[in-house]
Amino acid sequence: MLYRCCMSELDRLKHRPTWLLSRAHVRAHAILTQALTAQGARGYHYRLLAALEENGPTSQVELGRLAELDPSDVNVALDELGRDRQVKRGPDPRDRRRNIVTITRSGRSMLSRLDRTVDDVQDAVLAPLSATERREIIDLLRKLAPTE
Amino acid sequence: MLYRCCMSELDRLKHRPTWLLSRAHVRAHAILTQALTAQGARGYHYRLLAALEENGPTSQVELGRLAELDPSDVNVALDELGRDRQVKRGPDPRDRRRNIVTITRSGRSMLSRLDRTVDDVQDAVLAPLSATERREIIDLLRKLAPTE
DNA sequence: CTCATGTCAGATCAACTGAAATGG
């Protein structure tokens, strides 16, 4: 955290949205990663467990679409989740190319632990903002994030 | 850009600031990188040239502090800028451990080209927002970016 | 034949680490 520790002194950077976005993201990402690591998880795991819980059992390609992960990364992350018995992979009887991935009881319990963790992270990230400002920035970021 | 092309369908992600920040940053970063690449430059180059122009000739360690770059990355990026004759490195007579790095005329002209490029990028990134919203988000991001 | 799916090995890129060489 040594080379990103202070608001830029450079006029060319310190007011530019791309720079501010990058610094804010770096800080948010550091807080998130550390919190997930403390729970023995990574962002990919949370996104996959969330996709499974919200969508129900499904194929790896569909999971990648939902969690916005590359299929190859889905594959690796599911290996990791499988090792911890948080998901199960079984063949799809209707299409033998596919795996049907299912979240297990222990996956659900991990997910709800991570839900609390990630909520706490939002609070930590938004700490410098008032309640009104928090609503505003969520709104503005939603407009900036790609919609298609 | 295949796996980050649409607003998340997952309720757990689509309203969370860390997620929105990450997606907005990914989009902004892609736009910026492509624009800089079209000019034959990288973000590190722009930051270094900006630091040199705003601060005057200085050492690599100081450049790293100003441009928020690791000293090893400063070194590599200065090699690249030196190859294009955009900066010159000379020994500091008062402290022979140091290099005094100076921006050249061609470095200044690259910098002013990149200034326009980067300004255009801000416009492209902020395209979904009104003028008022643009001021608001800059303000809010400044509060979120680390100040120390 | 083609297309989709899962799998694997590795490429890429920004950021960082550790250590050596030189000098204050």
Next chain:
DNA sequence: CCCATTTCAGTTTATCTGACATGA
């Protein structure tokens, strides 16, 4: 001796590419 500066080689992490095998 200790500390600062530059330099180099290499690690890490997230993301993406390309190829391949299997099967629809």
